[in-house]
Structures are given as structure tokens and as C-alpha cells.
Amino acid sequence: MIDYKSLIASKINCPLPQADLVNLITETADDSFGDYSFPCFRLAKEMRMSPVAIAQKIAGEVVLDDVVVKVQPVNGYVNFFVDRVGAIKEVLSDVQSAGCHYGESNVGNGKTICIDYSSVNICKSFHIGHLSTTAIGSALYKLYTALGYKVVGINHLGDYGTQFGKMIVAFKLWGDRTTAEREGVKELQRLYVKFHQEEVEHPELTDQAREWFVRIEKGDAEAQELFEFFKQITLAEVKEIYKRLNVTFDSWNGESFFNDKMDKPLQMLKDKGLVTESQGAQVVDLSDHKMPPCLLVKSDGSSLYATRDIAAAVWRKQEYDFDKCLYVVAYQQNLHFKQFFKVLELADLPWAKDLVHVAYGMVSLEDGAMSTRKGNVVLLKDVIDKAVEKSMEIISSKNPDLPNKQTVAEQVGVGAVLFSALENAKIKDITFTFDRVLNFDGETAPYLQYTHARCNSILEKATNRGNADYNALDDIETMRLAKLIRQFPQAVVDSANKYEPSILSALLIDIAQAFNKFYIEHRVLTDDLGATSARLQVVEATEIVLKKGLSLLGIQAPEKM
Ligand code: ARG
Numbered sequence: 001m002i003d004y005k006s007l008i009a010s011k012i013n014c015p016l017p018q019a020d021l022v023n024l025i026t027e028t029a030d031d032s033f034g035d036y037s038f039p040c041f042r043l044a045k046e047m048r049m050s051p052v053a054i055a056q057k058i059a060g061e062v063v064l065d066d067v068v069v070k071v072q073p074v075n076g077y078v079n080f081f082v083d084r085v086g087a088i089k090e091v092l093s094d095v096q097s098a099g100c101h102y103g104e105s106n107v108g109n110g111k112t113i114c115i116d117y118s119s120v121n122i123c124k125s126f127h128i129g130h131l132s133t134t135a136i137g138s139a140l141y142k143l144y145t146a147l148g149y150k151v152v153g154i155n156h157l158g159d160y161g162t163q164f165g166k167m168i169v170a171f172k173l174w175g176d177r178t179t180a181e182r183e184g185v186k187e188l189q190r191l192y193v194k195f196h197q198e199e200v201e202h203p204e205l206t207d208q209a210r211e212w213f214v215r216i217e218k219g220d221a222e223a224q225e226l227f228e229f230f231k232q233i234t235l236a237e238v239k240e241i242y243k244r245l246n247v248t249f250d251s252w253n254g255e256s257f258f259n260d261k262m263d264k265p266l267q268m269l270k271d272k273g274l275v276t277e278s279q280g281a282q283v284v285d286l287s288d289h290k291m292p293p294c295l296l297v298k299s300d301g302s303s304l305y306a307t308r309d310i311a312a313a314v315w316r317k318q319e320y321d322f323d324k325c326l327y328v329v330a331y332q333q334n335l336h337f338k339q340f341f342k343v344l345e346l347a348d349l350p351w352a353k354d355l356v357h358v359a360y361g362m363v364s365l366e367d368g369a370m371s372t373r374k375g376n377v378v379l380l381k382d383v384i385d386k387a388v389e390k391s392m393e394i395i396s397s398k399n400p401d402l403p404n405k406q407t408v409a410e411q412v413g414v415g416a417v418l419f420s421a422l423e424n425a426k427i428k429d430i431t432f433t434f435d436r437v438l439n440f441d442g443e444t445a446p447y448l449q450y451t452h453a454r455c456n457s458i459l460e461k462a463t464n465r466g467n468a469d470y471n472a473l474d475d476i477e478t479m480r481l482a483k484l485i486r487q488f489p490q491a492v493v494d495s496a497n498k499y500e501p502s503i504l505s506a507l508l509i510d511i512a513q514a515f516n517k518f519y520i521e522h523r524v525l526t527d528d529l530g531a532t533s534a535r536l537q538v539v540e541a542t543e544i545v546l547k548k549g550l551s552l553l554g555i556q557a558p559e560k561m
Contacts, residue, residue: 034079051076088482095541103492108149117328121158127377135421137328138247139501157254165213170195258311294339331359358499361429388413415555419445451512453561455543469530481514508549
């Protein structure tokens with residue numbers, strides 16, 4: 001690929017070093033002012049001239065060639081125009097030669113990234129609060145994989161805690177296996193809610209729950225068996241959803257996996273003099289770092305969420321020797337991650353700096369937030385089902401004769417739901433509305449899928465092709481589209497490095513919009529076979545990039561819609 005910025009920098013005669021020039025050159029926001037722009041303001045002092053005069057001087061000295069074809073000084077900027085057809089041809093050939101691997105690279109070869117994401121809780125429903133971690137984590141998984149990293153996807157199951165003692169008591173009193181197997185997590189939730197209601201009048205239930213919890217911890221056969229039963233019921237449902245979302249994991253080691261792996265790290269922290277006693281509990285004091293203490297062992301001897309996360313981090317480092325370990329978890333847990341990262345840092349573990357909390361904002365539905373205790377949760381499954389159902393309605397009215405309507409509706413509905421968690425900077429709180437995420441003309445997954453399908457249908461209709469006449473592509477719409485496609489590989493890198501799939505989502509929307517403008521302005525299939533063939537290459541490149549981009553976000557691209 002031509003490195004335009006370096007090439008242009010080499011043509012600028014001024015006292016700044018080449019590297020600085022490259023950094024100062026930007027792509028112009030308004031392409032009527034050229035393709036690249038160099039601001040002269042920083043040079044004014046050194047050259048003892050006004051920026052306007054400097055721009056004129058530099059522009060006058062530029063030697064043009066067949067790549068940089070025009071230069072223009074404008075108000076302290078030097079604007080450069082590159083050869084359009086050459087630039088467009090280059091992008092097309094890059095995409096053609098990479099094909100479905102466009103955007104991939106090997107920058108990550110030899111490096112390992114652990115991604116802790118989705119991390120659902122046993123006996124709790126898979127609700128919309130877990131959508132973002134699932135969608136963002138899975139997209140990061142695919143992005144890093146495309147960049148050549150070895151990626152380990154971890155579902156750090158919430159499968160430990162006193163709530164499982166409560167579940168056993170509730171199940172033994174009011175539940176039965178047949179109902180639980182038939183109704184699934186909904187039934188487990190019903191029992192859990194009932195426990196909390198009954199507990200108010202019958203405090204002895206609390207003691208029984210505590211006893212059952214101790215029995216789980218001690219490995220008592222009956223307790224273990226019941227816990228496994230709850231776990232299987234939950235996982236069966238959750239895996240059904242992962243399958244629909246096209247989300248996978250390499251490890252399901254959750255909190256309970258670390259039951260027997262906490263002593264060593266605890267001892268290590270003690271040996272380093274970090275652990276102090278506070279009201280019978282063992283803590284790491286973090287007051288020097290302006291945080292409340294990190295609680296490691298309660299006065300009754302039981303461990304905590306942080307203890308398990310510390311043990312998990314140590315274990316993952318040993319097991320995978322990661323270069324980075326990401327935790328895709330809501331910002332509500334900011335303090336938890338800051339605390340346990342700090343504890344590991346204070347323990348002088350050099351890799352503590354490689355732990356990253358990838359925080360994201362809350363998703364709510366129009367009718368307000370939700371809470372598990374009260375039982376009024378919004379299930380992710382219900383959201384997906386409704387999105388698929390609505391997609392079906394839209395598709396049926398737009399294209400009643402489409403074959404495999406149900407499959408396409410599933411791909412569109414699921415895509416719309418996933419994209420809603422990937423389209424904005426992840427830290428933003430978002431409100432999910434069906435009408436918005438399913439708007440085929442909006443900034444949505446269905447819009448991308450629809451544009452992709454439109455590309456396919458054009459390609460399908462193309463029967464006659466001649467030798468491409470690239471000069472037919474010498475227009476602003478094609479150039480804009482080509483420039484955006486050119487940004488794709490860098491957007492993949494940036495999305496991964498900044499843990500921000502929305503960089504890629506935004507580019508895909510721009511590409512789809514630019515394609516649709518191109519398509520409105522220029523007839524693709526005409527009698528001019530040279531022009532037709534050249535434009536078909538533009539359509540093909542767009543098709544490849546949209547499909548690849550969607551797949552990196554975990555979204556399918558139906559051939560027809
Ligand atoms: N299960 C937790 C929750 O639903 C998320 C766990 C995140 N991962 C971790 N290693 N703490 O809130």
C-alpha cells in the first residue's frame with residue numbers, strides 16, 4: 001500500500017524532521033480541499049513567516065508526480081491531491097488479493113490474550129445486563145484472532161456463594177426435578193425469590209441455607225449433586241443463547257474452580273507483608289491508594305469475590321502466560337478491579353500491569369432498569385426472540401418471496417441485538433429500543449446486512465463483463481468509498497488495541513452509506529462493459545469488507561434479504 005503521508009512529507013521542504021511532518025499531515029475532512037492537508041502554524045516561529053506565507057512557499061516548492069498530482073496553499077494549510085484512479089485501483093487490488101482475509105494480519109503472532117467475558121451466574125437468568133459483555137467480549141475475541149493472537153475466551157462462571165445454600169433449601173422445600181427440568185432457570189429464580197420472601201418470617205431458613213452452603217464447600221455428596229443439577233440447568237439454557245449469538249469459549253472455569261487454589265496466592269500476599277487483620281477479617285489495606293481495603297478472608301474463614309479473582313489471575317498467568325488479560329465487565333465493578341489489580345501490583349507481580357478492566361455502560365430497555373431479586377428481569381432470550389419476530393415481519397413485507405425467510409430473520413434479529421451493544425463507545429449507557437435497532441435505514445446491523453445483500457444482488461445480475469476501464473471510477477463518490485475501505489485494516493487494529501469494537505462498527509456504517517451514495521450516483525450495470533466491470537469491482541470490494549467487518553463483530557451477513 002502506498003504510504004501517502006510519508007510520500008507527501010518527503011515533498012515538503014521545511015525545517016521539521018520527517019517524522020514530525022508525517023504526524024502533522026491529516027486526511028482532509030472536506031475532500032473539495034484535496035485529500036491530505038499539512039498545517040503550517042507550528043513553523044511560524046522558526047521560519048519567521050506567517051503560516052499563510054509558509055504555505056505558499058512550501059506549495060511552490062513541491063515536486064508533483066503521478067501519485068501526488070496537485071498542491072494548493074489555503075490559509076496556512078498546504079493541501080495535496082492524490083491521483084484518484086490510482087488510489088482507487090490500489091484499494092481494489094488490496095481487497096481482491098486478500099479476499100475474505102482482508103484486514104487480517106500477524107501482528108499478534110506469538111502473543112496470548114485472555115478475555116474474561118459474559119461470565120454468567122449459575123441459577124440466574126441470562127438477562128439483558130449480560131448483553132454488552134457477551135457482544136463486546138466476543139467481538140474482541142474475533143478481532144484479536146484476526147490479528148494473529150492466540151486468544152483464550154473465558155467464561156468465569158458465578159458458581160460460588162451463599163446463594164447456592166439458599167437455593168438448596170428452597171429447592172428441597174418447594175421444588176422438584178421435573179418442574180425444574182421443564183421450566184429451567186425461571187423455576188430456579190422463582191424458588192430463589194420465594195426463599196427471600198419466606199426468610200423474613202422464618203429466620204431459621206437462613207441458618208439452614210448457611211449449613212447447606214458449608215456442605216457444598218466441604219464437598220458433601222448430596223449438596224454437590226444438587227449444585228451440579230442447578231448448574232446443568234443453567235448452562236443448558238445459556239449455551240442455547242451462545243449458539244444463537246455465535247459466541248464461544250475455551251474455558252468455563254468459574255469462581256468455584258478456584259476453591260482449592262486460593263491458599264498459595266494468599267500465602268504469597270502474607271509473605272510480602274500485605275495482609276492485615278481487621279475485625280477478624282483479613283484484608284489488604286489500600287488507604288495509601290485512596291481505596292477501601294480489599295477484603296480477602298471473612299471473619300468466618302470464607303473467601304470473597306476478590307480472593308477468587310486474585311487466584312484466577314495468578315492461575316491464568318501460569319496456565320496461559322498471557323500478554324494481556326482482559327475483563328469485560330460493567331463499570332459498576334470499577335472499584336473491585338482497581339482494588340485487586342492494585343493488590344497484585346503491590347505484590348510486585350510484574351504482569352499486574354497486563355490486567356485490563358474493559359468497562360462498559362448499562363443497557364436498559366425503554367420501560368426502565370431491572371433487578372433479579374424482584375423477579376422482573378428482561379431476559380436476553382426474550383429480547384432476541386422479539387427482535388427475530390419483528391425482523392420476520394419487516395422482511396416479509398419488503399421481500400415476501402425471499403427463500404429461507406426464517407433463517408434470514410434470525411440472522412437479522414440476532415445481528416440487530418448484538419450491534420446495539422457494539423455501535424457506541426462502550427462506556428456509554430444505552431437504551432435499547434426495537435424500532436431503532438431494527439431500522440433498515442438507520443445506523444444498524446440490518447442496514448449493513450441489507451447493503452451487503454444489495455451488493456450480492458448486483459453481482460448476481462452481472463452477466464457481461466469486459467476489461468475494466470478504471471478511468472470510469474474517476475469521481476468523488478467512488479473515491480470516498482475507496483478511502484473508507486482503505487481504513488478497514490487499521491480500524492481492526494484500533495478496535496482491538498483500544499478494546500473498542502465501535503471503531504469498526506462506525507467505519508462499517510460509513511462504508512455502507514458511502515456505497516449507497518455511490519450506487520445512487522453511478523449506474524453499475526450499463527452497456528459500457530469497461531465501466532461496468534470497473535464498478536463491479538467496487539461492489540465486490542464493498543461486499544467483501546462488509547461481510548468481513550460484520551463477521552468480526554460476530555454478525556452474519558445473509559446473501560439475500
Ligand atoms: N459473574 C459476574 C457478574 O455477573 C461477572 C464476573 C466477571 N469476571 C471476573 N473475573 N470477575 O457480575
